[in-house]
């Protein structure tokens with residue numbers, strides 16, 4: 562086994578061991594419902610993560626992305642965010658025990674946001690609407706997924722490989738959050754012109770800081786992905802990571818139609834999001850996927866579980882090329898047909 566592979570496995574196993582204990586304590590404190598006590602349900606999660614890490618290394622071997630990307634685990638960044646997350650936890654617990662998912666910071670004008678957005682997700686005390694929320698988000702997601710969040714995001718990269726040969730491809734990240742995945746795309750496609758859209762002004766501010774190193778900058782917009790102020794047919798590819806499970810049914814369709822509109826004919830839309838019901842069932846992860854939305858307060862997740870992404874993309878005019886499962890996520894790759902006509 563190569564030394565880089567040993568180092569890779571060591572860092573992921575260490576992170577998984579720390580994060581599984583920390584999240585176990587957190588579930589206990591939050592009194593999360595239906596804990597996954599069944600050993601076969603837990604083994605299914607461990608197996609899905611082992612397969613994910615193997616796939617990550619296979620992608621490196623296949624030349625989809627360099628090993629540096631797979632080894633680039635931001636310990637220091639996450640360690641720096643840890644104290645703020647711990648300081649936030651009493652507010653989270655307070656919200657959870659009061660079932661208060663509507664209270665948001667007083668200084669925010671909620672009227673400019675869609676109704677489904679005016680609430681907390683995952684018991685984050687401020688929802689998506691504070692600087693503090695944006696500061697601790699990446700670390701919390703990485704812990705929640707036991708160190709596999711970036712790995713799951715990377716599973717979209719092979720589908721963007723065709724842009725390596727294109728002169729100055731334009732790539733859009735729909736709901737880019739703090740810009741974490743845009744930074745990864747920049748590492749893979751340094752010649753690409755990158756854009757990101759997110760509804761949270763605080764997350765976009767954070768993205769601006771995180772993407773300062775990109776020469777020429779990244780076009781970042783605070784906008785609703787359901788109505789993008791971007792020209793039709795102006796992007797070579799679009800990606801979206803961990804957005805669709807947080808949207809109600811109609812918003813999911815609106816975002817897909819907007820992605821279709823702004824893509825040039827032949828452009829790909831690559832979605833990475835949670836497993837859906839049929840995927841989870843096939844992988845023995847059904848208990849996990851039913852437990853997750855209740856434990857983490859994901860109000861639209863139940864609807865998402867049964868709303869097959871590939872079928873929805875087909876409804877919105879895309880030609881679906883593949884759908885594959887990775888860890889507790891799936892990647893769906895769809896293309897706007899060259900002779901595109903809206904469905």
Ligand SMILES: C[S@@+](CC[C@H](N)C(=O)[O-])C[C@H]1O[C@@H](n2cnc3c(N)ncnc32)[C@H](O)[C@@H]1O
Nearest residue numbers: 689736737738759760761764784785786802803
């Ligand atoms: C779970 S986070 C995912 C962020 C990022 N893509 C990642 O990989 O971590 C969901 C993001 O979707 C954004 N969002 C939710 N609804 C949106 C909408 N209608 N338009 C744009 N962004 C939206 C939120 O502000 C948040 O940053």
